[in-house]
Amino acid sequence: MQQNHEKVALVFGGSRGIGASIVKRLAAGGYRTAFTFVSSEAAAQALAADVDADGGTTLAIRADSADPGEIADAVARTVERFGRIDAAIVNAGLFRMAPIDAATLADLDAMLAVNVRGVFLAIQAAAGAMNDGGRVVTIGSNVAIRTGMAGASIYQFTKAAVAAMVKGIALDLAPRAITVNNVQPGPTDTDLNAGALDLLAERSPLKRVASPAEIAGLVAYLLRDEAGYMTGSSVTIDGGFTL
Template identity: 65%
Template sequence: MTDAASTPNRVALVFGGSRGIGAAIAMRLAEDGFRVALTYVSRPDKAEDVAAAIGARGGKALAIRADSADAVEIAAAVDRTVDRFGPLDVAVVNAGVLRLGTVDAVSIEDLDLMLAVNIRGVFCAIQSAASRMRDGGRIVTIGSNTAVRTGTAGGSVYAMTKAAVAALVKGVALDLAPRGITVNNIQPGPTETDMTADMLSRLADMVPLKRVGRPDEIAALASYLAGRQSGYMTGSSLTIDGGYIL
């Protein structure tokens, strides 16, 4: 199999790439020369906007509807990407959901949703992507600094799911090391996204740098992990949160 590092026309798939961090990563990877597919579940307009913006800059992009709680749809998104662009070189697993509530108030429905998307969906995305990825490829998950420190009451279940991702990455890195595929996890702190839009001021006060992160800052780290120079880093969780968990 052709090594990803020597492939001129590289292919990236961003799960959850229509908004926020995922959209910024899709745009950055396109700037880096990747042909980019991105998935969405509820906002086709946003996904098509990202794809159109990439196209307007001379890149190639494909928006695919795929629910990250559905293993069949995840696998189908991988297949569509490969059918259109060729074997994967990079997979970024950004799709996630946040539901807040103290342990006595979290509903079973919200628990099941977070487990399905934030843990099961991440596993299925990695499994499906790895099966259609060139040797020497890159897998990047987007976790959260809450995997290290929950931070506030009401975030225990979300933190649990992100801690599971950090643990999964360590094991998968060993599984895929014989193929030269690296697997790393980015753990952002408070970042300007739809998920945090109604609490940015409060979050900024909790960060030592007194601001929240920008999606493009997270995308820059993803760009490094997706690139050729990161080949000796695998199984790592990298926290980028303005010093919040120091």
């Protein structure tokens, strides 16, 4: 594993599921890590304790990705603690199901605030504090390619927006050699899918769902030196779900 003992990563939405696996994977690879959380304080503190017990260094920051001020504060606190940011992973997201005739304005505004505006602002803030040659990775979804179910139209178009956003921001940051890529997981074994894992596994060509560690592994690769020529891409990791 590539060691990164002088590097710092900030994970937006890092206390549970895929985000927590990313924090653990990067910490194991030598990154000093900061991560944000909103409601899962117990999970956040447990994750920080686990990382510290394994010899890593991490900082848990309460920050709502729907709040521009808290996004900026998370970046400032990371720089204050660690002195720099080399990688930003934007995993924070909000998922609400509702068909078009039942979706509310509150649902629409909430998902836009976190899944689109929050992603843009997190990248903007982190890149402003990032060293040249840094890395940005967003966590999108394979629903940007294929929904597969009714009631997910708002969530789908927010994730499609992230895939498009990454292309434009990659061009903006290319002069600084900062790469920007989007990882699009399919069904993954997290609490979001806890009640549907068997059904989702049956629908998969590989007859299983992903582990969060598999998604974290792809993120870790995109931060490596070997991935320095890859930018503006959306990479789907879904076991063939969208084939």
